Amino acid sequence: MKLSELHNGDRARILSVGGHGAFRKRILEMGFVQGQVVEVIQAAPLRDPIYYRLMDYNVSLRRKEAGLITVELIDPGSSSEELPPLAHTFVSDKHNDAPTATTVSDDDATISRSIRVALIGNPNSGKTTLFNHASGAHERVGNYSGVTVEAKEAHFDHQGVRYELIDLPGTYSLSPYSPEELYIRDYLTNEETRPDVVIDVLDATNLERQLYLAVQVREMGIPMVVALNMWDEFEQKKNQLDVQQLSHLLGTPMVPTICRKGVGISELFDKVRQLIDEDLYADRRFLQIHYGTDLEQSIATLQTKLIEHATFPDHLSPRYLAVKLLEGDPHTQGFIKQQPKGDFLLTATAYEENRLRKNHSNEEDLENYIINQRYGFIAGALRETYRPNKRRIRTLTDRIDNLLIHPVWGYPIFLAFLFIMFEATFALGAFPMDWIEQGVDALGAWVYGMMAPGPLRDLLVTGVIGGVGGVLVFLPNILILYLFISIMEDTGYMARATFLMDKLMHHMGLHGKSFIPLIMGFGCNVPAVMASRTIESRQSRIITVLVTSLMSCSARLPVYILIAGTFFPQHAGLVLFGLYALGVLLAFLMAKLFRRVLFKSEDLPFVMELPPYRIPMARAVGIHMWDKAREYLHKMGSVILVASVIIWALGYYPREEVMARAEEQIAQVEQQSTLSESERSEQIAEIERQAHMEQQEGSYLGRIGQTVQPVLAPLGFDWKLSVALVAGLPAKEVVVSSLSVIYTGNETVDEESDDFAVGSSALSRQMRQEKDPVTGEPLYTPLIAICFLIFVLIYMPCVATVVAVSKELNSAWWGLFVVVYTCVLAWIVAYLARLIGLLIIQ
16 A cells, blocks of 8 residues: 555555655655654645654655555554663763763863864754854754755864864755755865864754764765764653664764753763874774675775776775765766766766666666665664664644644644734834834934034935934834744744645645745845755746745835835734735745746655754844844945935935025015014925925936836836835835935924934824825825835845845846846736726725
């Protein structure tokens, strides 16, 4: 029977795996190998994908892919084989060599040397937590695959040694399916980047699956120390492990750790130094798995030919290269092809493959066999050293999943969470927004009163304080948004959201893993584009990158809050939710279109680990929020400040002729003795208002807006909104600062008045009071506000995102394509919204 035919709670033993190519190899490397026992937990609410437990970890597969796996149902009443007790076990509360909590930090010892240490490990293993704790670096920790999308470096000094740490992306294997895995392979094998030691961080509660990566690294011959992380959870399950014996079998030191508490980290780096100084396991530099007599003969033949006819670095084992060639590894084939006798070596490899396949009925058996043998070696090592607690218990993760991915309540809970996230972003952020705005107003009033009238005062008050301050007030909203995203990531709920959304996204032409970058797009499109590297399928990766910009990043949030708060004060949260929902809908529709037009099929399976739920660490969440605040403030001190000053200058000049004429008119009014003081003040105020309006329209900024305005006129946008949209091309926050500069420049301020304001209150008030000079009706209606919000939602992403798209897809044409299609789509959707709105109003 097929795996897809099983029901919830059924357990079965895998007999064979169908499929072919990279699709099949990925399934095998994730642990779906012959002889393994798999249990069905539950299906997603739409009955696809399905949640399985395999090798003590949770994984999801689509029903179609599960149908390729042949299984044998296990009788519920059958009992598993009882293994003899271990002679030696490591139990932290009973042995003196237990891991202890120590702080690894800079010390006063003289630094005598440095050691380059690369951190690798499966996603969710605690690798980046170790990196942060050891070095103090602020790298992001997330409880799903793909947070670290490129190597991060830091260093720290410990007992006279400087450790240079490199945090490599999380990966399940070293097979080059995704850009991340290829990056790791290149990093570990390149002579210029190859580290002195690798620390492989394992989740100790999931040894069989996680040791696969460790075995691959050991076959490469790189000195390695294994961190058995989450050791407290391992002991809570009452499992037993002979650490010393397992270290001996794998030829690598192992140290139990609890990285989030700093337990065992000092001992871990002591072991790294000892590995180098004492040359531990020097006689077993390369791990050699016996692949069977027939395959070993082919390995030996190719190994001899490689030694005779190829040149390769000393750190690369000819046996390792021979095995990779027989696996059909394209990266290794490319390396060999560059050799002078590369064609000969590849021909010899093909000959050995044909010879081996003649002895097997299935042409895929060679690939299957190699992976099975690796897992067989791991199973044999664990059989001698590991005793899991056989008592099956219902874990906290199981109980939470029963609710959060429930067939009925799963989607409502998820949508409710998203709604609460957006509503809290607006409602809770309103209080600190007011405080910051009052501070910005007070600073502007103080500078205004301290300086003499002139361009410099206008520049500081209107351009710098008004422009940057108009964006600074939205910092609390952005921090609240990142708080919710961080909680989703760190608890493990982000992976469940991906599980819930996979079938819907698959119908829309997206991969299930596309959900992670799309959700990250709510924070910032740049890391979201980079996070698409976790999608192994190139077609799905390209489509995901192309539609990511339709997800409302935090840079658009100030525009939403300003316009929604101005024209829909009672329903701002609902408007905000609707905009985000529209972005998601458009992303799905465009993905469907791109799938039909550009890419016709999916080339890799949806296989995703569902990590256990964990309580987020306050420190990690705080670091995440501080990093985002720092990035936002840095952007205000660079892009937004420069843009605000440029926009102020374009709006301030030319002005001599208009202002001179206004001064003449004011002088004439002041000379009229028949006017009362109040009448004279009213006429002067009207002259100043008209002069400012004329100066703004005749300024360089006004001319730019009037040039663009005919294109945007069908949407109801005047030249001021047009200028703001053009100014927002480099960064969307500039839209608000542009409007703030334009409108606060219109404001005539009496130094004695208490009504001085350069923040969003003044901007909102003036936008509501703006009149059409011809009809006298309000210039900006709620319908125009909706059209403006839709246009900001869709049109060209910021320059940084365009650059990221070009970089990730290795072509500037893709970046240009994103610019063109988003601008065209924005105009079309906003125009349709205006037409529909006018029909409803009439």
